[in-house]
Amino acid sequence: MGDLAKIFKAYDVRGVVPDELDEPTAEAVGAAFVEVTGAGSVVVAHDMRESSPPLAEAFIRGARSRGADVVHAGLGSTDLLYYASGSLALPGVMFTASHNPARYNGMKMCRSGAVPIGGDTGLTEIRDRAAELLGATFAPGGSVIGKDLLTGYADHLRTLVDLRGIRPLKVVVDAGNGMGGHTVPAVFDGLPIELTPLYFELDGNFPNHEANPLEPQNLVDLQRAVVERGADLGLAFDGDADRCWVIDERGESVSPSAVTALVAARELAKHPGATIIHNLITSLGVPEIVREHGGVPVRTRVGHSFIKAEMARTGAVFGGEHSAHYYFRDFWFADSGLLAAMHVLAALGEQDSPLSQVVGAYSRYHASGEVNSAVSDQAEALRRVREEFAGRGEFDEIDGLTVTGSSWWFNLRASNTEPLLRLNAEAADETKMTAIRDEVLAIVGKVSE
Numbered sequence: 001m002g003d004l005a006k007i008f009k010a011y012d013v014r015g016v017v018p019d020e021l022d023e024p025t026a027e028a029v030g031a032a033f034v035e036v037t038g039a040g041s042v043v044v045a046h047d048m049r050e051s052s053p054p055l056a057e058a059f060i061r062g063a064r065s066r067g068a069d070v071v072h073a074g075l076g077s078t079d080l081l082y083y084a085s086g087s088l089a090l091p092g093v094m095f096t097a098s099h100n101p102a103r104y105n106g107m108k109m110c111r112s113g114a115v116p117i118g119g120d121t122g123l124t125e126i127r128d129r130a131a132e133l134l135g136a137t138f139a140p141g142g143s144v145i146g147k148d149l150l151t152g153y154a155d156h157l158r159t160l161v162d163l164r165g166i167r168p169l170k171v172v173v174d175a176g177n178g179m180g181g182h183t184v185p186a187v188f189d190g191l192p193i194e195l196t197p198l199y200f201e202l203d204g205n206f207p208n209h210e211a212n213p214l215e216p217q218n219l220v221d222l223q224r225a226v227v228e229r230g231a232d233l234g235l236a237f238d239g240d241a242d243r244c245w246v247i248d249e250r251g252e253s254v255s256p257s258a259v260t261a262l263v264a265a266r267e268l269a270k271h272p273g274a275t276i277i278h279n280l281i282t283s284l285g286v287p288e289i290v291r292e293h294g295g296v297p298v299r300t301r302v303g304h305s306f307i308k309a310e311m312a313r314t315g316a317v318f319g320g321e322h323s324a325h326y327y328f329r330d331f332w333f334a335d336s337g338l339l340a341a342m343h344v345l346a347a348l349g350e351q352d353s354p355l356s357q358v359v360g361a362y363s364r365y366h367a368s369g370e371v372n373s374a375v376s377d378q379a380e381a382l383r384r385v386r387e388e389f390a391g392r393g394e395f396d397e398i399d400g401l402t403v404t405g406s407s408w409w410f411n412l413r414a415s416n417t418e419p420l421l422r423l424n425a426e427a428a429d430e431t432k433m434t435a436i437r438d439e440v441l442a443i444v445g446k447v448s449e
Contacts, residue, residue: 030062166349244337260320
C-alpha cells in the first residue's frame, strides 16, 4: 500500500503506481473523502493512463462504502471534472498525474462548485483518515451511474467565448496523447477552425513525447508543424489538458504572462474595474497592463488551490500563472487551458494581424523561464542566496524567496512535488536577466556540489 505522507502534496495527490499509489490506497482515500467532506454524492473522472480506470473504480468502491452515490464521468480532462463539479453541484475527484511520466498517477479533489481542496482546506484530514482506513474492508453502499459530460462541457465553454464570428483560422493542436485529444474536437466542432491534430490518440504511455508543454523539447513537433502548414497558431496541452501553451505563426513560444495579460484585458473590457489575480512569477508586465486597463491586480503565491482561494476571496474575474494555468470566475473560479486558448483564438480572429503582433503588445520584459536545480539542502541554498543578495533589492517570502531590484527580479522556491529548487528571473533587458539568472544558479550549484 502507498505511503500517504509521501503522495499527499500541497494541493493534490501524486505518486508512482503501484509502489506509492495503488488500489487499496485509492479505496481508503475514497472512503476518507466522503467522511471528511460529508458528501452524499460525488463525481469522478479520469485521464487516459492505464492505471486510471482501476484506481478510479477503487476510489468509487471506497466512496460508496460510506453511503455516497457516485456519478462516473469516465474519460475527461481536469477542467471537464471541474465543469462536472460546478454544473452538478457535487464534490469531485479527477484521476490524473497531469504532465508527469506514465508510471505516475494521482488525484485532484474539489468540493461542490469546483472549490479546491488543498493541504489546509481538507486534504490533510483526508490523508490522516485514509491512513486509518488502510486495509479495511469496503462494502458497497451508495449507487453508481455513468454519465457522459463531454457535450455539456463543450457547449458551456462555447457560451463563455463565442468563436462563431471569427475569421477562419488554421490551428495546429498537439495533445501529447493526452486528454486534449478527447476534448478539443468536441469544443472546436462547427467553428471556423481548420484543425491539424498532432498526437490525438489517447495513450497514457506517451509514445511521442511527454505531455508537458513547459519543457521546450516537447514543443518541437508543434512548432515545426505550425510553420510547415502556414498555420495561424499552435496549441499544446498537458496530459490532463488543464494547461495550454501557445505557439505563434512563426513557431515561437508565447509567454504565459503575455497570454495572462491578453485574457485579462479581454475580461476587463467586459468587467470594468475587476480584480485580476497573478502569481508572483508572472511578468511585471501583467500588473502594469491590468492597471492600464482599469483593473486591480492582486499578487499571490504559486499553486492552483492558493490562486482559486484568492480569486474566491476577492471575486476576481480572471487569474493567470506562469505555468500556463488560467482561472475564470465564469468557470467556477477553476482553471481551463482550453478556455484560455479560446480567448486567444477570439483575440486573433477578431482582427487581421498575426498572433506575434497581437501578443507583442503584452510582452514587455525578458524572462528566464523556469530553471530547475536538483538540490538536497534547499534551505541552505536559499540561505546563501539571501546572504549574497542582501542589500541589493527588496526581499519577500510569500512563496520561496523573491528579490526585486530596480529593473529586475527573481524568485527561488522549492518544488511542491520534486526535490528541486525552481528559479524564475526577469529584467528589462536580456543581458541583465541573464546575469541575474546565472549568478543565482552559481550560488545554488555550489550547495549541490
